[in-house]
Amino acid sequence: MSYVFVNDSSQTNVPLLQACIDGDFNYSKRLLESGFDPNIRDSRGRTGLHLAAARGNVDICQLLHKFGADLLATDYQCNTALHLCGHVDTIQFLVSNGLKIDICNHQGATPLVLAKRRGVNKDVIRLLESLEEQEVKGFNRGTHSKLETMQTAESESAMESHSLLNPNLQQGEGVLSSFRTTWQEFVEDLGFWRVLLLLVVIALLSLGIAYYVSGVLPFVENQPELLH
Numbered sequence: 001m002s003y004v005f006v007n008d009s010s011q012t013n014v015p016l017l018q019a020c021i022d023g024d025f026n027y028s029k030r031l032l033e034s035g036f037d038p039n040i041r042d043s044r045g046r047t048g049l050h051l052a053a054a055r056g057n058v059d060i061c062q063l064l065h066k067f068g069a070d071l072l073a074t075d076y077q078c079n080t081a082l083h084l085c086g087h088v089d090t091i092q093f094l095v096s097n098g099l100k101i102d103i104c105n106h107q108g109a110t111p112l113v114l115a116k117r118r119g120v121n122k123d124v125i126r127l128l129e130s131l132e133e134q135e136v137k138g139f140n141r142g143t144h145s146k147l148e149t150m151q152t153a154e155s156e157s158a159m160e161s162h163s164l165l166n167p168n169l170q171q172g173e174g175v176l177s178s179f180r181t182t183w184q185e186f187v188e189d190l191g192f193w194r195v196l197l198l199l200v201v202i203a204l205l206s207l208g209i210a211y212y213v214s215g216v217l218p219f220v221e222n223q224p225e226l227l228h
Contacts, residue, residue, distance in 0.1 A: 014040060014042060015027075015031055015036075016028060016031045016032070016036045016037075016038075016040060016048055017040065017042055017046075017047075017048055017051055019031060019048075019060075020048040020049075020051040020052040020055070020057065020060055020064075021051050021052075021055060023052075023055055023057045023060065025057075025059050025060055025063065028048075028060050028063060028064075029063055032063065032064070032067045038064050038067045038068050038069040039068075039069055039070050039073060041075075044075055044076055044077075045074070045075035045076035045077075046075045046079075046084075047064075047069065047070070047073045047075075047081075048060070048064050048069065049061060049064050049065075049069045049070075049071065049073060049081045050073070050075060050079070050080075050081050050084050051084075052064065052081075053081035053082070053084055053085040053087075053090050053094065054081075054084040054085060054086075056085070056086070056087030056089070056090050057090075058087070058089045058090045058093050061081070061090060061093055061094070062093065065097060071094060071097055071098060071099050072098075072099065074105075077105050077106050077107070078104075078105040078106045079105045079114075080094075080099060080103055080105075080111070081094055081099065082094055082095070082099055082101065082103070082111040083103075083105055083109070083110075083111050083114050084114075085111065086115060086118060086120035086121075086124055087124065088123055088124055088127055091111075091124065091127055091128065091131075092127070095131055100135070101128065101131040101132050101135050102132060102135050102136075110132070111128060112125070112128040112129060112132055115128055
């Protein structure tokens with residue numbers, strides 16, 4: 001990680017940043033308690049969080065976060081603290097507090113890409129790969145869920161528009177559906193054959209009443225005229 005700290009003379013002018021490089025927790029704490037800005041930057045736009053993460057000083061990262069350091073801060077190359085980090089515990093801390101693993105810098109490189117270029121240990125590479133995979137899966141699930149929600153909303157909207165444009169049709173369908181449901185329940189409760197027998201009896205009674213009232217047998221042609 002020496003390339004991150006190439007004898008940057010400007011560091012000596014910023015005590016907090018130098019303390020983050022040195023891993024001096026107590027001094028960093030005293031500086032922060034005395035009012036030092038936890039987001040102060042060096043000439044390359046790096047904050048104390050960048051420098052502490054690059055050194056793997058997770059305790060100082062936690063301290064800076066406690067005093068309000070911006071975990072999403074990027075340097076002038078758009079590198080987050082994760083881009084400079086090569087230590088498992090520090091990566092886990094940053095990610096668990098909301099720093100995204102798939103953020104790209106100005107060169108389009110993610111923390112995993114830079115870690116592979118630097119040749120960090122395999123445990124770090126495996127962790128970054130696992131985190132990126134989880135991020136991709138989470139994105140796909142979220143996208144799928146949003147798509148389903150949009151499709152459902154569109155379907156409901158179309159049905160509502162159809163109902164508004166055809167209120168009479170909607171009312172008719174509602175009555176027909178209610179009648180159909182009632183009839184099905186009636187048949188199930190009474191039994192099919194009983195319902196059929198009931199219909200036959202009703203039909204015969206109707207014919208008998210018609211004959212009694214008119215004196216004419218239904219469906220019979222050439223009947224004599226009634227005497228009044």
